[in-house]
Amino acid sequence: xxxxxxTNETPFVRYTLITIALSFIFIVLIVPLFSVFYYALDKGYDxxxxxxxxxxxxxxxRLTFLTVLFTVPLNLIFGVAASWVIARFEFTGKxxxxxxxxxxxxxxxxxxxxxxxxxxGAQGFFGEFLASHDIKIIFAVPGIxxxxxxxxxxxxxxxxxxxxxxxxxxxxxxxxxxxxxGWQTFWNVTLPNIKWGIIYGIILCNARAMxxxxxVSVVSxxxxxxxxxxxxxxxxxxxxxxxxxxxAVASLLTLAALATLVxxxxxxxxxxxxxxx
Amino acid sequence: MxxxxxxxxxxxxxxxAIKGLNLSIKSGELVALLGPSGCGKTTLLxxxxxxxxxxxxSILFSGEDAINKNISExxxxxxxxxxxxxxxxxxxxxxxxxxxxxxxxxxPSKEEIKEKVYSLLKLVKLELLHDRFPSQLSGGQRQRVxxxxxxxxxxxxxxxxxxxxxxxxQVRKELRRWLRRLHDEIHVxxxxxxxxxxEALEVxxxxxxxxxxxxxxxxxxxxxxxxxxxxxxxxxxxxxNLFHGRVENGKLFLGDKEIKHSADSKTADNKxxxxxxxxxxxxxxxxxxxxISSAIIEHISPAGSNIRVELIDEFxxxxxxxxxxxxxxxxxxxxxxxxxxxxxxxxxxxDGDYQDYSI
Amino acid sequence: MxxxxxxxxxxxxxxxxxxxxxxxxxxxxxxxxxxxxxxELGFTAFWDSVTEPRxxxxxxxxxxxxxxxxxxxxxxGLLIAWVLVRYDFxxxxxxxxxxxxxxxxPTAVAGxxxxxxxxxxxxxxxxxxxxxxxxxxxxxxxxVALVFIGLPFIVRSVQPVLEEFDSEVEEASASLxxxxxxxxxKVIFPSIFxxxxxxxxxxxxxGLGEYGSVVFISGNMPMVSEITPLLILTKLEQYDYxxxxxxxxxxxxxxxxxxxxxxxxxxxxxxxxxx
Numbered sequence: 001x002x003x004x005x006x007t008n009e010t011p012f013v014r015y016t017l018i019t020i021a022l023s024f025i026f027i028v029l030i031v032p033l034f035s036v037f038y039y040a041l042d043k044g045y046d047x048x049x050x051x052x053x054x055x056x057x058x059x060x061x062r063l064t065f066l067t068v069l070f071t072v073p074l075n076l077i078f079g080v081a082a083s084w085v086i087a088r089f090e091f092t093g094k095x096x097x098x099x100x101x102x103x104x105x106x107x108x109x110x111x112x113x114x115x116x117x118x119x120x121g122a123q124g125f126f127g128e129f130l131a132s133h134d135i136k137i138i139f140a141v142p143g144i145x146x147x148x149x150x151x152x153x154x155x156x157x158x159x160x161x162x163x164x165x166x167x168x169x170x171x172x173x174x175x176x177x178x179x180x181x182g183w184q185t186f187w188n189v190t191l192p193n194i195k196w197g198i199i200y201g202i203i204l205c206n207a208r209a210m211x212x213x214x215x216v217s218v219v220s221x222x223x224x225x226x227x228x229x230x231x232x233x234x235x236x237x238x239x240x241x242x243x244x245x246x247x248a249v250a251s252l253l254t255l256a257a258l259a260t261l262v263x264x265x266x267x268x269x270x271x272x273x274x275x276x277x
Numbered sequence: 278m279x280x281x282x283x284x285x286x287x288x289x290x291x292x293x294a295i296k297g298l299n300l301s302i303k304s305g306e307l308v309a310l311l312g313p314s315g316c317g318k319t320t321l322l323x324x325x326x327x328x329x330x331x332x333x334x335s336i337l338f339s340g341e342d343a344i345n346k347n348i349s350e351x352x353x354x355x356x357x358x359x360x361x362x363x364x365x366x367x368x369x370x371x372x373x374x375x376x377x378x379x380x381x382x383x384x385p386s387k388e389e390i391k392e393k394v395y396s397l398l399k400l401v402k403l404e405l406l407h408d409r410f411p412s413q414l415s416g417g418q419r420q421r422v423x424x425x426x427x428x429x430x431x432x433x434x435x436x437x438x439x440x441x442x443x444x445x446x447q448v449r450k451e452l453r454r455w456l457r458r459l460h461d462e463i464h465v466x467x468x469x470x471x472x473x474x475x476e477a478l479e480v481x482x483x484x485x486x487x488x489x490x491x492x493x494x495x496x497x498x499x500x501x502x503x504x505x506x507x508x509x510x511x512x513x514x515x516x517x518n519l520f521h522g523r524v525e526n527g528k529l530f531l532g533d534k535e536i537k538h539s540a541d542s543k544t545a546d547n548k549x550x551x552x553x554x555x556x557x558x559x560x561x562x563x564x565x566x567x568x569i570s571s572a573i574i575e576h577i578s579p580a581g582s583n584i585r586v587e588l589i590d591e592f593x594x595x596x597x598x599x600x601x602x603x604x605x606x607x608x609x610x611x612x613x614x615x616x617x618x619x620x621x622x623x624x625x626x627x628d629g630d631y632q633d634y635s636i
Numbered sequence: 637m638x639x640x641x642x643x644x645x646x647x648x649x650x651x652x653x654x655x656x657x658x659x660x661x662x663x664x665x666x667x668x669x670x671x672x673x674x675x676e677l678g679f680t681a682f683w684d685s686v687t688e689p690r691x692x693x694x695x696x697x698x699x700x701x702x703x704x705x706x707x708x709x710x711x712x713g714l715l716i717a718w719v720l721v722r723y724d725f726x727x728x729x730x731x732x733x734x735x736x737x738x739x740x741x742p743t744a745v746a747g748x749x750x751x752x753x754x755x756x757x758x759x760x761x762x763x764x765x766x767x768x769x770x771x772x773x774x775x776x777x778x779x780v781a782l783v784f785i786g787l788p789f790i791v792r793s794v795q796p797v798l799e800e801f802d803s804e805v806e807e808a809s810a811s812l813x814x815x816x817x818x819x820x821x822k823v824i825f826p827s828i829f830x831x832x833x834x835x836x837x838x839x840x841x842x843g844l845g846e847y848g849s850v851v852f853i854s855g856n857m858p859m860v861s862e863i864t865p866l867l868i869l870t871k872l873e874q875y876d877y878x879x880x881x882x883x884x885x886x887x888x889x890x891x892x893x894x895x896x897x898x899x900x901x902x903x904x905x906x907x908x909x910x911x
Contacts, residue, residue: 009816014723021719022731024712027760028784029737032749035759039752078658085651100659103667106891108845109743110865111884114872115666118673123877125669150662170361172645173328177355178375178430182646188378192365211742214847218869231744231848238748238852247752250745257740261733328644 036254040247051237051248059226060233060249063141064210067229071148071209072202079156079201084190087164088172098161101154113147113218139221144229147215152208156201163197164190196271200264207260211253278339278433278466279304280325285334287320287490294320295331296490304339305464307457309481311471313513317490318470319438325468326353326436338433351434354427354465358439360419362411368422369394369407375430397425400459417448424456428463437469441476449473453480474514478502486510508626511552518558518596520569522549524627531569532592538625548628555599557622560586560608568617572596574610586610588618674885677878685882690858691867697775698864702843705782706790706836713790714832720791721798735791738784743848750781751852773855778863781850786839793835797828830905834898841894844887 009017041048051057086098104112118124120137130137137143171193175185191198213231220227228236230253237246280302287295295317302308310318323329325336327343336343343351363371372394376385385393398404401421411419420440427435440456441449457480460467471477477484478498486493486501486509494506505511512519522531524547529538531551561568572588575595579585584605586598598618600608610616674682685691720732738746754761754771764771771777801824809819847865855861864887871880 013816017715018719018723018725021712021716022725025716025731025734028787029734031759032746032753032784033734033737035753036745036749039749078655081651081658082655084647085655088645089648089652091648091652097655097659100663102895103663106841106845106895108847108865108868108887108891110847110868111670111845111888114868114880114884115670117872118877118881119666119669123875146662150666153658153662169645170357170359171363174355174357174361174426175363175374175378176644176646177326177328177351177353178378178426180374180378184378186647188374189363192363207740211745213742213744213747214865217847218872231742234744234748235852238751243752246748250742250748253742253745257737257742257745260740261736264736265729265733330644 033254036247036251039243040251042247043244047244048248048251051242051245052252054245056228057233057245057249060228060230061252063144063226063228064230066141067145067148068206068209070145071152072205074149075153075156075205076198076202078153079160080198082157083160083164083194086161088169101157104151104154109151109212109214110218112150113215116143116147116150116219138219140227143219144216144227147219148209148212151212151215152205155205155208156198159197159201159204160194163194167193196267200267203260203263203267207256210256280434280466280468281335281337281340282321282325283335283337285321285324285336286332287317287324287329288332294490295324298334298490298492300485300492300495302466302468304466307460307467307469307480307482309469309471309477309484310487311474311477311484311513312487312493313472315489316487318472318487321487322436322438322468322470325434326355327351328355352430352432354430354432354435356420356423356427356435356437356440358442360411360423360443362419362422362426364411367408367410368398368403368414371411371422372397372426372429374426393429394425397429400428401425415448416444417452420444420452424459428465433466435465435467437467439470439472441473442471449476456480478514486513488513505624508550508552511624516555516597518553518555520551520553520592520594522551522625523547524549529625534569536569536623536625544627550626550628552624552626553620553622555585555597556583557620558596558598558600559619559621560598560600560604560610561617561619562608562610564617565619567619569620570596571615571617574612574614574616577605577610577612588616590618670881670884670888673877673881677882681878682882682885685879686886688879690862691864691879691883693859694862694864694867697778697861698844701775701778701782701863702786702840702846705779705786705843706840708779708783709786709790709839710832710836713787713835714794714828716787717791717794717798721795735788737788738786739788743785743846744852746784746849747781747852750784750849751777754780754853772853773857773861775854775861777853777855778850778861781853782839782843782846785846785849786843789839789842790832790835793831793838794828797831801827830901833901837894837898837901841891844894845891 040051082097082101086094117138120126120130120143122131122138124138135142137146171189172185175189176182180188210229211231212229213235216229216232217235220229220232222228222232222236230249234246234250234253237243237249280300282298282300282302285295285298287293298317298321310321312318320329324331338351363374366374373390376390376393379385394407395404398407401424403418403421403425406414406418411422414422424437424440437456441452444452453476456469469480478501481498483495484498484501485495488509494501494510496504501510502514505514511517520531522529522536524530524544526546527544529536529549536551564571570590570592572590574586574588576587577584578587580599583599583601586600586605588596588598590596596618608616677685716735720728720735751772753759754764754777756762756765756772758772761772769776771780805823806819809823810816814822845865847863847869850863851866854863854866856863856866858867864883868880868883868887871877871883
C-alpha cells in the first residue's frame with residue numbers, strides 16, 4: 001500500500017528534519033561526487049583529456065572492457081539458470097543454494113582475491129600443475145577475470161529471482177498446454193516478462209565489474225600496461241601524486257556510476273508502466 | 278472425447294488431497310466440479326490436464342491412457358482462473374500462439390492462422406479488440422480471450438479452473454450463460470471447477486459434488502439439489518435447517534415429539550440429523566398435529582416473491598423459514614410473535630449412515 | 637511414498653546442473669581451499685596468528701570504526717528514509733536516486749576522493765584541521781569512509797518498510813489522543829525496528845571487509861589505523877600465508893555469524909507477535 005505524503009507533523013518539525021537530512025546527504029554524498037570532477041578538471045580540459053588518452057590509461061581501459069566482456073555474459077547465463085531453478089521448482093537444498101549465491105556479498109574483497117591466490121598462485125593447490133603447463137592465472141588477465149566473476153555473479157541472479165517469483169508460472173503453464181516446447185516457452189513467454197530485470201542486472205553487474213578494486217588488487221600483480229584495470233590505474237596515479245590524472249580516470253568511472261543510477265530510474269519507470277494491469 | 282478417471286490418489290506431503298477418486302465423463306458433456314475450498318477439485322482438474330501428476334490411478338481419454346503423456350501431447354485446453362494471458366502479446370497473438378508454436382510440419386500457414394483467429398474472435402465477440410494488449414481489457418474480455426486461445430488448438434477436452442471467480446457478480450452471470458450457449462454450439466467435452474453452487478446448477482449438464490478429496494454425489498443439477506445423497510450435499514446446496522434428534526427404542530424423537538421414519542423399528546439407539554429446507558416449512562398460529570416446535574419470530578424480510586422469517590425455536594436454535602407472500606398476509610404475523618412450525622418434507626440421516634429415512 | 641514430485645515445467649535438470657557447476661567452480665572450491673589451507677595450520681598456529689598484537693589492533697580498528705559508522709548511519713539513515721518517504725521537496729527524486737551512489741561508485745574512486753577532501757588542503761580538511769579534527773590518515777578517516785559506504789544499506793532497508801506502513805494505524809493512534817512524537821515512538825518505530833537492525837548489520841558487515849574506499853584515507857599505520865583487510869593483503873604480499881589465511885578465516889567466520897544473525901532478526905520480527 002503506497003503511503004500518501006504525510007502532513008501530520010508541524011511544518012517546523014518537517015522543515016528541520018528535511019534540512020538535517022539534506023545537509024547530511026550534501027556533506028556525505030554530493031560534495032565528494034562534485035569534487036571528482038573538480039579535481040579532474042583542475043588543470044584544465046586539455047590536461048583532462050591527455051590523462052585519459054595516456055597509453056597506460058588506455059590499456060587499463062582496454063583491460064577493464066575485456067574483463068566485462070567475459071564477466072557479464074557468463075554471469076547472465078548463470079543468473080537466468082539460477083533464477084529459473086530457484087523460482088520455478090521445489091527441491092531439497094534450495095535455501096542452501098540461495099544463500100550460496102549471497103556469499104560474495106559477505107566476503108571482503110581482499111579475501112575474495114586471496115582464495116584464488118591460494119588455488120592458482122605459485123604456492124597454491126594448482127600452482128605446480130599450472131606452472132608445468134605454462135598457464136598463468138594469478139598476476140595475469142585470467143585471474144582478474146575469474147575474481148571479477150566471483151564478486152559480481154550474484155547481481156543478475158538476485159535481480160531475477162524475485163521477479164520470476166512474483167510473476168508466477170501460470171503463463172508458462174498456459175504456453176506448455178498450448179503445445180509449446182520448453183525452449184519456445186522460455187523464449188516467447190519467460191524472457192519478455194523478465195527483460196527489465198535482465199537489463200538492470202546487466203547494468204549493475206557491469207558497473208561493479210568495472211569498479212572492482214580490492215579483489216583485483218590481490219591477483220593482478222600491478223604490472224603497468226598489462227594487468228592494471230581502471231581502478232588500479234587510478235590508485236597508481238594517486239600514489240604518484242598525479243592528482244589530476246587520478247581524478248581524470250576516476251571521473252570515467254564516476255560517469256559510469258551516474259549512468260547506472262539514471263538507467264536504474266528509467267528501468268524502474270518503464271517496468272512499472274509495463275506492469276500496470 | 279470421453280474421460281475415465283480411475284482410482285486417482287494424490288498427496289501433497291502429508292496432506293491427502295484426493296482419496297481414490299473415480300469418475301466417468303461422457304463425450305460432449307459439460308461437467309461441473311463443485312465443492313468448498315480444499316476439497317480437491319482444482320487438483321483433480323490439474324491432474325486431468327497434466328499440470329499435476331497423480332500418485333497412482335489412471336486417466337483415460339476415449340479409452341487411451343493419458344497419464345504418461347506430457348502436457349503438450351494431451352490436446353487439452355485449459356482456462357486459468359486469472360487468465361494467464363501473455364501480457365506482452367496482443368489479443369491476436371495470444372490466440373494464435375498455440376498454432377504458431379506447432380512444429381513446422383503441422384503448422385498452418387499464416388493465412389490459415391489469421392482465418393482461424395478471426396473466426397474465434399467472432400465467436401467470442403471481440404473482433405474489434407484484436408490488437409489490444411491484455412492490460413487494456415476488462416476482466417470479462419480477458420477471460421473470453423483466454424477461452425478463445427484455448428479453443429484455437431481444437432482441444433478434445435476443455436478444462437476451466439474457476440473461470441469466473443475473479444469477476445464481479447453481474448459479469449459472472451452474463452459469462453455463465455454465454456459459456457452454456459457456447460458449449461451448446463461447440464460440444465467439446467468440458468469440465469469446470471467452481472465453488473459457486475448457483476453457477477454449477479445453472480450451467481452444467483452434470484454436477485460432481487466433492488468434499489475432502491472424495492466425490493459426495495454425481496448427478497444432474499435437479500438430482501443433486503432435490504435428492505441430496507449425503508448430509509454434506511444437503512448442507513452445501515441451498516439453505517437448509519438442521520435439527521438434532523435421536524433414535525430411542527426404534528423411535529425417532531426431536532425433543533419430546535415423535536417423528537415418523539422409514540427405518541427398521543429395531544434400529545439401534547443413535548443420533549439423528551433432520552434436514553428441512555426453509556420452503557418446506559409451514560407456519561401456524563396454533564399447535565398442529567405435525568408441529569415439531571414452537572418458535573419466536575426474530576426477523577421478517579422480503580426474498581423475491583416470498584417472505585423470509587427468521588425464528589428461534591424452543592431448543593433456542595435459529596430456524597429459517599420461507600413462506601409465500603399470500604400465506605404471510607393470511608397469518609398477519611410480526612416480530613416477537615410466538616408461532617408453530619410444521620414441516621411438509623424432511624430428510625433424515627442417522628449418525629454414521631447415509632441412508633435417507635424420511636417418510 | 638507421499639507427494640512424489642515430478643516437474644511439469646521443463647529444464648530442471650539443465651538449470652540446476654549449470655547452477656551447481658558454476659557455484660562449485662567459482663565459490664565452493666575456492667572457499668573450501670581456504671578452509672583446507674587453514675586446517676593444515678593446526679590450531680596453535682592459527683590461534684597465534686589471530687592473536688598477534690598487530691592483528692588484534694586491526695580488529696579493534698575495523699570493528700570500532702565499522703560499529704560507529706553503522707550506528708551513525710542508523711540515525712541519519714532512518715532520518716533520510718523518513719524524509720524521503722513522508723515528505724515532498726524540490727529535487728526529491730534526484731536525492732532518492734543518489735542514495736545508491738556508494739553502491740554504484742567504485743571503491744577506489746570513493747577512496748581517493750574522500751582522502752583528498754579531508755586532507756589538510758581539501759575542502760573539508762582546511763576547516764577541520766585548524767579546529768583540531770585531523771580526519772585524513774587517522775582512524776577518524778576510516779570512520780568517515782565507512783559512513784559513506786554504509787549509508788545506502790540502512791536507507792534502503794528501512795524505506796520499503798516505511799512505505800508499506802499502514803497509515804490507518806497511525807490515524808487510529810492519533811484519534812486515540814497520542815501526540816505525533818508518541819505515535820512515532822510507540823507505533824511506527826517498533827514496526828521498522830527490525831529493518832533498521834538488518835540494515836545496521838549489513839552496513840557493519842560491509843564495513844568490516846571494506847578495502848578500497850578506506851585504504852587511501854586511513855594512513856595505514858600498523859597498530860593505529862590499519863584495517864584488517866589491508867593487514868591480510870600485507871601478509872599475502874610478504875608470503876606469510878599462515879597469517880593471511882588464519883586472519884581471512886577468522887574474518888569470514890565473523891561475517892557469516894553476522895549474516896546469520898540477520899536471518900535471526902528477520903525470523904524474530906516475523907514471529908514476535910504470534911500467539
